[in-house]
Every structure is written in structure tokens, then in C-alpha cells.
Amino acid sequence: MTPEVRPPSPCADGVPSDLLRRTVADGMLVAPTVFGEDTRVADLAAFFEDDHVHAALVVDGSGRLVTVVDPADLMGRPATDLAATLGRLTDRTIPSTLDLATTWWSMRHSGRRRLAVVDAEGHLLGLLCLTRSGRGFCSDADVEARRRERASVLTPA
Template identity: 50%
Template sequence: MTTPSAALCRGGTPPAGATVADAMLACPKTSTPDTTVAEARAVLADDHVHAVLVVDGPQLLAVVERGDLEGAPASGAVVDRGRLDGRTVAPDADLHAVRQAMTGRRLAVVDDQGALLGLLCRKRHGRGFCSREDVEARERERAERAERPEQ
């Protein structure tokens, strides 16, 4: 995998030949099969989080989005609420074509055996993809807010 170019992250047109692997986040946060619906709802309360990736070891079992949890009992297993169909992409897929076809903001990147390799995250404005630096900056902002006393 290569480091995403500034054009991919800021919203420029992906260069010819760019693949999903060029823009994916290689270490997305994951959940285990015993994660409950209540726990997934807590994760999805962050407006930057659009999907819960449920894995068993390297294997992606489900991609769960907010709508999947509507009406679900809090104690239920979140893995039963998600799906893979339409929510995954191969790392060697053409990035421009994938960007044009994306209907949601996130796609899990998986290999031929279904192992999770990363996460393709389209920016809110839809023109680029989130970078590792973007994610780290948001985490620093959250930590700083948590350290400030409420006024």
C-alpha cells in the first residue's frame, strides 16, 4: 500500500491508476462478534463514525450502519444486524470508479478471503477521502475537549 496523495485526501480527482488501497485507512477500529447493539450505538454516537466493522480475527463478519440498529434490542448481538453485500470493496479496485459508485461514506476493504485490510472513508463533502492524519487530528481534538472543564 502506498501513502495517499494530498489530492486523494483533499478532494482532487484520483490520479489515473489509483486504487482503493492507495486511499484506504489501513488500521480501522473494529469490534468483536460479542459486541452488543448498545455498544455499537455508543460507537456510532460519534458523528464521524459511520460504520462498525465486526471481525473475528482477520475475518470481516459484518459492516453495521446506524440504520441497521433501528428497533434492535440493546442486548442483541450487533453482528446479526449488519451485512457485507454492498459494503465491501477489493483493494485493487479503481479508486475513481469506486468513488463515483459509492452511495455511503464508508466501504470496508477486504481481500479475496474476506479478511479486513482497511476502510475507505469518503469525506463529508464527498470529494476526497479521509487520511490517517485526518483521523489522528480528530482524536487529538476529542482528547482536548475531554480535558477542558465544562463551562
């Protein structure tokens, strides 16, 4: 029998103090990139060329999350396949009301860096993104700055 893995106390395990007494909603990106149900594998393959991208969120017309696609989900799939048929929601979504410090601990120890944040009806609220260092979460401002930086590199002066 495997012993239950429980998050240690924040004081004992180095949980960043800015994560304490906050919820997932406080740490999520509120404007993640989303894709519609008609998105193809080729579109997501291009999206995943950015090394900061680890998950693609596919939503229906009402904003309900249909699936979360990781790069590995595209392996061996024809470019014309619908992305909505790939990926999964299980273990890739999280409610917005959960404790942020406990979620941080769980993400660090599981190796998962992206979780889609959903409401009780499955509508997408945001994306929780663990930073590459694992010390905290990405912000909307960080993501926007990277977008502008990439755009400036791609746009000749």
C-alpha cells in the same frame, strides 16, 4: 429496462486528479476501529454518537470481516443483542485492487460514504471513507487528529 450506469471519463466528470491511476488500497484507512464478535448493540450505539462515524466493522478472531453495521441497522434492536447478527457484507465491502477513481465516482453517485476493504478471503484490510464534501477520501492522519481533538475536549485542562 434501466440503462447501464457507467462512470464517465475522469477528464469529463471532474474526478480529482489525485485519484487517477490508484487503487482502493491507496485511498483506504489502514487502521479503522474494529469490534469483536462479542460486541453488543449498546456499544455500537455509543460509537455512532460521533457524527463522523457511519459504519462499524465487526471482525472475528482471525481478522475476517463478519459484518458491516450502519446506524440504521440498530433501530429497534435491544441493547444486549450481539452486533455480529446485524448489518451485512453485501454492498458494504470492496476489494482493495479496484480503481480508486471509479470507486469514488460510484460512491458519490450512490450516496455510500463508507466501504470496508477486504482481501479475497474476506479479511479486513481497511476502510474507504468518502469525505463529507465528497471530494476525496479520509486519511489515517485526519481520523487521528479528530480523535485527539475529541479527547482534548473531553479531558479537562
